[in-house]
Amino acid sequence: xxxxxxxxxxxxxxxxxxxxxxxxxxxxxxxxxxxxxxxxxxxxxxxxxxxxxxxxxxxxxxxxxxxxxxxxxxxxxxxxxxxxxxxxxxxxxxxxxxxxxxxxxxxxxxxxxxxxxxxxxxxxxxxxxxxxxxxxxxxxxxxxxxxxxxxxxxxxxxxxxxxxxxxxxxxxxxxxxxxxxxxxxxxxxxxxxxxxxxxxxxxxxxxxxxxxxxxxxxxxxxxxxxxxxxxxxxxxxxxxxxxxx
Numbered sequence: 001x002x003x004x005x006x007x008x009x010x011x012x013x014x015x016x017x018x019x020x021x022x023x024x025x026x027x028x029x030x031x032x033x034x035x036x037x038x039x040x041x042x043x044x045x046x047x048x049x050x051x052x053x054x055x056x057x058x059x060x061x062x063x064x065x066x067x068x069x070x071x072x073x074x075x076x077x078x079x080x081x082x083x084x085x086x087x088x089x090x091x092x093x094x095x096x097x098x099x100x101x102x103x104x105x106x107x108x109x110x111x112x113x114x115x116x117x118x119x120x121x122x123x124x125x126x127x128x129x130x131x132x133x134x135x136x137x138x139x140x141x142x143x144x145x146x147x148x149x150x151x152x153x154x155x156x157x158x159x160x161x162x163x164x165x166x167x168x169x170x171x172x173x174x175x176x177x178x179x180x181x182x183x184x185x186x187x188x189x190x191x192x193x194x195x196x197x198x199x200x201x202x203x204x205x206x207x208x209x210x211x212x213x214x215x216x217x218x219x220x221x222x223x224x225x226x227x228x229x230x231x232x233x234x235x236x237x238x239x240x241x242x243x244x245x
Contacts, residue, residue, distance in 0.1 A: 009071075010052060010054045010055060010224060011057045012057055012184065013051075013052070013238065013239065014054075014058040016239040017055060017058065017059050017062070017099065017237055017238055017239075018062065018217075020236060020237050020238070020239065021059070021062065021063060021064070021237060023236075024220075024233055024236055024237055025039075025057065025063075027220070028042050028044060028220070028221075028224065028231070030221070030223035031150070031220070031221040031222075031225050032224055033226055034224075034225050035151035035226075035227065041229060042224055042228070042229055042230075042231065043065075043066055043211075043229060043230045043231070044064070044065075044066065044231060044233060045066045045067065045089060045091070045213075045231065045232045045233065045236075046059055046064045046066065046067045046233065046234070046237055047067070047068050047070070047091065047216070047232045047233060047234030047237075048067045048068065048069055048076075048078075048238075049069065049070045049071065049074065049092075049234060051234075051238050053081040053082065054077050055238065056082065056083075057081075057082065057083040059166055059228040059237070059238075059240045060082075060083040060086040061083065064086060064091065064237075065085075065086055065087060066086060066087045066088075067086050067087070067088055067089070068088070068089040068090070068091035068110070068232055069088070069089075069090060069091065069092070069106075070083055070090075070091055070092030070093075071151070072092075072094070072095075072098045072101050072102060073150060075088075075102065075105065075106070076101060076105075078201060079105055082166055087107050088105070088106045088107060088108040089106055089107065089108045089109070089110050090102050090106045090108070090109045090110065090111070091111060091173075091232055092108045093111055093113075094109060094111055094112075094117060094145050096116055096117050096120045099117070099120045099121050099124050100124050101107050101130050103121060103124040103125050103128060103130075103132055104125075104128050104130060104132075107133060108132070108133040108134065108135065108170065109121060109132060109133075109134045110134070110135040110173045110213055110230075111135070111137045111147065111173060112134045112135065112136050112137060112138070112161075112167075113136070113137045113139075113147045113148050113149055115157070115160055115161060117162040118134065118164055118167060119161075119164060120168030120212075121134060121166065121167055122164035122167045123166060124166070125166030125167060126165060126166040126167070130166075131165075131166060131167065131168050132166060132167050132168070132176070133167075133168050133170045134167050134168070134169055134170065135169070135170060135171050135174075135211060135213055136149060136154065136157065136158060136161075136169060136171075136172050136173070137149065137173045137174065137175075138150075138151055138154055138172050138173070138174045138193075138195065139151075139174070140174045140176050140188050140192050141176050141188060142193055143177055145193060145222075146175060148174065148175075151191070151192075151195055153243060154172070154195060154199065155198075155199055155202065155204075158199065158204055158207050159204060162204050162205050162206045162207055163205075163206070166207075167176065168206065168208065169206065169207045170208050170210045170211050171196070171208070171209050171210050171211035171212055171213065172192065172195065172196050172199075172209070172211075172212055172213070173212075173214065173230075174188075174192050174213075174214045175214075175216075176188035176189065176192070176214070176219075182222065184216070185219050185222055186222055186225075186226060187221075187232055189215070189222055189223050189225075189228070190226050191228035192212065192214055192226070192227075193212060193226050193227035193228075195207055196212045196227065197209075197227075211229055211230050212227055212229055212230070213228065213229075213230035213231075213232065214226075214228045214230075214231070214234060215228045215231040215232070215233075216231070216232050216234070217233050217234055217235040217236035219232055220232075220235075220236070
């Protein structure tokens with residue numbers, strides 16, 4: 001009985017994805033057009049926190065090319081079962097003592113917010129003979145409860161880590177404050193894009209401003225309009241999360 005219920009749950013989740021993926025894809029196309037870009041210039045990252053591997057693989061088989069996990073333990077528990085045709089990012093807060101468990105298992109770590117963390121990623125990567133792509137996380141709202149570099153410190157931080165040989169900075173990431181009004185979230189996204197463009201013009205060695213990762217299920221369209229080229233979408237794709245998984 002339990003196995004049957006599990007199977008039905010997986011089927012239902014897959015059906016939810018199929019319906020939602022079409023909607024999200026259409027929304028990305030429209031938002032990209034409003035920003036003067038094409039949809040294929042926007043990377044849709046499927047945020048797969050708590051999502052069963054069977055559903056993730058269904059999503060990959062039906063159009064998802066990039067997935068992101070928030071928790072190291074969950075990433076490790078799923079990694080041997082992922083469909084390997086999709087790229088993987090780590091998008092959650094990463095503790096320095098868990099870096100060794102992540103390096104080499106994802107193509108990018110999107111949430112680097114300290115020199116200590118960047119240095120450890122670099123060290124572990126050099127030991128493995130690889131270079132790990134990273135994004136620097138910026139706390140655009142200055143919230144004490146959130147990780148990230150203060151926007152005013154972003155350039156100096158990038159200068160500080162630019163000499164680390166085991167990493168390659170590929171851009172910036174942010175999680176803005178929760179906003180009740182559309183104009184408020186747009187203001188944060190615009191500030192983030194301005195920072196991204198400004199740093200791009202600095203031509204700092206080993207710093208490549210290629211990706212601006214911002215926007216999630218409730219605000220990915222606004223993020224795209226303001227310049228994001230990676231959006232991290234979970235609930236809008238997979239439906240309400242089951243945190244018991």
